[in-house]
Amino acid sequence: MPKPTEADKDYFRSIVPDDPRVEIKPMFGNLAAFVNGNMFMGLFGSDVGVRLPVAERASLLEIEGAGPFGPGERPMGEYVALPPVWRDEAERVAEWSERALDHIALLPPKVKKPKKK
16 A cells, blocks of 8 residues: 655645535545545545546546546546646646535535444
């Protein structure tokens, strides 16, 4: 599993939408952003992925540099990795991270499973 650098983590935190509903948590040595308990953005090594509806995923995948997000042998189905060259394009990244937040905020809150005894 690729590990992000501290610079990758700082970058991820800087691009997560500033919204009081959003929570950033560690996940498998990486970071993820959640709204109502549902993940909408993730960091996997240095890759940033966003969870989008089908049409928007297709649109983003048409852009050079975008691609599957997560482990190569098992990418996360509803996520697309943002093109790495966008790291210096704050407005473009903000547009797609906001789209992901708006999409996932429509889902019902995730119900935590009771802990097993």
